[in-house]
Amino acid sequence: MAADPLDDYIDAVAKALAIPIEDAWRPAVRANLDVSLRLARMVDEFPLPDDIEPASVFAA
Amino acid sequence: MNSRCLTTSSRPVSSQPDIGMSHPSDALLATEIARAVASGKMSALDVTEAALARIREHDTILNSFTDVTADRARGKAGAIDAAVAAGRDAGPLAGVPFAVKNLFDVAGLSTRAGSKINRDRPPAARDAALIERMEAAGAVLIGALNMGEYAYDFTGENVHDGPSRNPHDPTRMTGGSSGGSGSAVGGGLVPIALGSDTNGSIRVPSSFCGIFGLKPTYGRLSRARSFPFVASLDHLGPFARSVADLALSYDAMQGPDADDAACTTRPVEPVTPHLARDIGGLRVALAGGHFQNNVFPEAVEAVARVAKALSVTHTIEIPEAMRARAAAYVITTTEGASLHLDRLRKRPDDFDPAVRDRLIAGAMIPAPLIDRAQKFRRWYRVQMLEIFKSVDVLIAPATPCVAPKLGQTTFVLDGVELPVRANIGIHTQPISFIGLPVVAVPVPLEPMPIGVQIIAAPWREDIALRVAYALERMGVVAAPPPRGL
Numbered sequence: 001m002a003a004d005p006l007d008d009y010i011d012a013v014a015k016a017l018a019i020p021i022e023d024a025w026r027p028a029v030r031a032n033l034d035v036s037l038r039l040a041r042m043v044d045e046f047p048l049p050d051d052i053e054p055a056s057v058f059a060a
Numbered sequence: 061m062n063s064r065c066l067t068t069s070s071r072p073v074s075s076q077p078d079i080g081m082s083h084p085s086d087a088l089l090a091t092e093i094a095r096a097v098a099s100g101k102m103s104a105l106d107v108t109e110a111a112l113a114r115i116r117e118h119d120t121i122l123n124s125f126t127d128v129t130a131d132r133a134r135g136k137a138g139a140i141d142a143a144v145a146a147g148r149d150a151g152p153l154a155g156v157p158f159a160v161k162n163l164f165d166v167a168g169l170s171t172r173a174g175s176k177i178n179r180d181r182p183p184a185a186r187d188a189a190l191i192e193r194m195e196a197a198g199a200v201l202i203g204a205l206n207m208g209e210y211a212y213d214f215t216g217e218n219v220h221d222g223p224s225r226n227p228h229d230p231t232r233m234t235g236g237s238s239g240g241s242g243s244a245v246g247g248g249l250v251p252i253a254l255g256s257d258t259n260g261s262i263r264v265p266s267s268f269c270g271i272f273g274l275k276p277t278y279g280r281l282s283r284a285r286s287f288p289f290v291a292s293l294d295h296l297g298p299f300a301r302s303v304a305d306l307a308l309s310y311d312a313m314q315g316p317d318a319d320d321a322a323c324t325t326r327p328v329e330p331v332t333p334h335l336a337r338d339i340g341g342l343r344v345a346l347a348g349g350h351f352q353n354n355v356f357p358e359a360v361e362a363v364a365r366v367a368k369a370l371s372v373t374h375t376i377e378i379p380e381a382m383r384a385r386a387a388a389y390v391i392t393t394t395e396g397a398s399l400h401l402d403r404l405r406k407r408p409d410d411f412d413p414a415v416r417d418r419l420i421a422g423a424m425i426p427a428p429l430i431d432r433a434q435k436f437r438r439w440y441r442v443q444m445l446e447i448f449k450s451v452d453v454l455i456a457p458a459t460p461c462v463a464p465k466l467g468q469t470t471f472v473l474d475g476v477e478l479p480v481r482a483n484i485g486i487h488t489q490p491i492s493f494i495g496l497p498v499v500a501v502p503v504p505l506e507p508m509p510i511g512v513q514i515i516a517a518p519w520r521e522d523i524a525l526r527v528a529y530a531l532e533r534m535g536v537v538a539a540p541p542p543r544g545l
Contacts, residue, residue, distance in 0.1 A: 009424070010424065013423070013424045014420075014424075017401070017405075017423055018405055019401075019404050019405055019408075019420055019423060020405065020408055021420065022408075025408075025413065025416070025417055025420070028413070028414075028417035029417045029420045029421050030421075032393075032417050032418045032420075032421035032422075033421035033424055035421075035482070036389070036390065036393050036421050036422060036424075036425055037425070039386035039387075039389045039390055040386070040390045040425055040426075040429040040430075040433070041429075042382070042383055042386040043383060043386050043387045043390060043429065043432050043433045043436050044429055044432055046380070046383055046432075046436055046439075048432065048435050048436065048439060052435045052438055052439060053435070053438055054431055054434035054435045054437075054438065055292070055434045055435070055437035055438040055441065056292065056434050058278065058292060058322075058437070058495065059279065060277045060278040060279055060280075060494065060495035060496070060518040060519070
């Protein structure tokens, strides 16, 4: 089976963060990452003004 | 056991459970218990024993409690009775039993937060802030409640403790992650429970279990000494079987707290005295677009009943709600990953695999995308605040469907098979994303209830609760007796 394009990325980040990933978990991690990146791209595609502040310190 | 409907002429619609009464308090709401205890007509200790008996009898089915703090409860109840006997004020929640999701610190218990790993933590030295405030008002803590692992869950299932079960059909989910809270209140074991809501974890179990839930404005209630999930989005709040009970507990828990960096410094703004105020002058609209898509007929029916009762015909399109949900997802998975990074390294085999694999994926999202999600949050908040200049209340489904079966992984909507877990919270996430206050109200459809969100502007819990109260008085919303016990 051909390696998924995400596999190299998963290997690199897991190594950088010292997170162990067993082979049995990898398909689920990849599937979750695929969903997360798809949703993150949806956010990324939205044009935001340069001067908008992040809401990391948030007040309702 | 068969359920039968108990009604009294003093209430608009039955909200009290009937689970085979053995004590008069079994059928009482929190407001009624407090009144009876404060006046000396009922003993807090008897009320406590009755709650403990209900748990013994029914929690073998519901699996809502993970810890029952019986000795502590008896001690507290005895103190309440002594205060009443001495003529002292026993508080607005005198003798009212309540329980908390097991991510709240309870002195003497390890705060497990639904996990196996946290059971190795030392016992908490002090109660969570909201437990202290509830008990200062006279309430009696009965125990800690089942939940989805580390609150990363919409189902109420838990691989370590087993699933909490729906009180109307134990083969169905309670919803999560505050599953035990929904089950314990929906099943009539306690009149009030506390839970947390990061993306919908109060509103989803309220919907599936047919009870009222309040997710207050972000920062309104202190989160001090509760186990976190997503600092940007975490809220705590109450569940109850009536709006008056919800307001009573909410009022008791308000107030600044320096121990929670996000907690507001606004003064306490009691709602209970204003619940019955006329709502005729309020501007109410249906949330359109995203909130009218991906819904089953029961959710459409529930929203229609509420809209008809409030004579609402106006629909407002909420801009970019799908993207708001996506941004909430990104912030959740990344902040959750950050919180658990060291546990993922050291004890990956002790997680629920489904939670672990989501968190590992969350650790791999590039940082600029997280920053953009937080910036989008600011943009979306501005749009929503603009909408609240022209309306006071928005109406939206709480869940797209009634409670799915335990273990169910997909459902079919409009001919398309969709994953259950990922779609249960699609209508709650865009609201908690910017911290708006919401009351989830139960529409008692047959055979299963379903909730509707009553959404107000920031810091206007009073408005959402007044609308919920009016709907309850009209008989449109009510917590049905548990049909599954």
